[in-house]
Amino acid sequence: EVQLVESGGGLVHSGGSLRLSCGASGFAFSSYTMAWVRQAPGKGLEWVSNIRLSLSSINYADSVKGRFTISRDNAENSLFLQMDSLRAEDTAVYYCARVRYYYESGATKQYYYYLDVWGKGTTVTVSS
Amino acid sequence: AIQMTQSPSSLSASVGDRVIITCRASQDIRNDLSWYQQKPGKAPKFLIYAASSLQDGVPSRFSASGSGTDFTLTISSLEPEDFATYYCLQDFSYPWTFGQGTEVEIK
Numbered sequence: 001e002v003q004l005v006e007s008g009g010g011l012v013h014s015g016g017s018l019r020l021s022c023g024a025s026g027f028a029f030s031s032y033t034m035a036w037v038r039q040a041p042g043k044g045l046e047w048v049s050n051i052r053l054s055l056s057s058i059n060y061a062d063s064v065k066g067r068f069t070i071s072r073d074n075a076e077n078s079l080f081l082q083m084d085s086l087r088a089e090d091t092a093v094y095y096c097a098r099v100r101y102y103y104e105s106g107a108t109k110q111y112y113y114y115l116d117v118w119g120k121g122t123t124v125t126v127s128s
Numbered sequence: 129a130i131q132m133t134q135s136p137s138s139l140s141a142s143v144g145d146r147v148i149i150t151c152r153a154s155q156d157i158r159n160d161l162s163w164y165q166q167k168p169g170k171a172p173k174f175l176i177y178a179a180s181s182l183q184d185g186v187p188s189r190f191s192a193s194g195s196g197t198d199f200t201l202t203i204s205s206l207e208p209e210d211f212a213t214y215y216c217l218q219d220f221s222y223p224w225t226f227g228q229g230t231e232v233e234i235k
Contacts, residue, residue, distance in 0.1 A: 037172075045164070045172060045215050047224040059222040062129065095171055102177055112178040113219040114162040118171040 002026040002117050004096045009122030016086050016126070022079040022096030022119055030074035033099035035115060036081050038092035038124075046092075049081065050099060064090075088128040093121040130154050130218055134227035140235040147203040149230045151194075151216035159195040160220035166229075167212045175214075176201070206232070 008020040022034070036048040049060045049070040058070055069082040079096055097115040104110045131154040141147050151161065159179035164172040174183055176192045179199055189204045203210055211234050216227040 044213075044229040045166075045217075045226045047217070047226060050222075050224070059224075061223045102181070104178070108158075110158070110160075112160060112162075112181075114174060114177040115164070115172070115217070116174045116183070118173070120171055 004119035006096050006119045006122035009124045011125045014128045017084045020081040024077045029077040034079045035097045037095045040092045086126045091126045095121045132227040134230045138231040140233045142235045145206045149201045151199040151227045153197045156196050157218045157220035162217050163201050164215045165212045
């Protein structure tokens, strides 16, 4: 069974740090781009970061750039999110998600990306 | 960043109703769009990719269309399990951005 399990959430003071982990099973983790998505209480989804398989391509939302660092350990089938300089507005459920793509080989030769598998999330609360 | 605007923000509907949710991008995103369903307290569930392609296992009452800046998700005949919040996501360019969500409530 394809599965993602997040851990590492908790309560932290503003300005503090936290490291989230996501363990993957049931698929070839090293072959997939992975992502973090968060959801503040009562709010919508916010994409946070992606990391490609080769680590050569990493992207962040502007709201976390310079404070959060995504990484992965393909040998351990694990994805991480190091969160520093935390703020109250970082309070959210953090989801780990697998990025899959479909390649259209026709005239457009286009890649379509989507988040096809999600973990159940881990809750981060930043107290001010 | 590309802004994604969904409408309506919420709607009330009955079982059997046809429901249409729209998602508008602030610039042309071709058809680089996916749709997700989320129920309270649960992780999102992936439904549709490339603006109109249904994920395996998603009921055929779900359909989607659009390209450029305007997209729609249609539920042809609402079932009890379809009451949820729906989100669109653009992957045309970074940062990826979600719409704010459309909550489908029971009338």
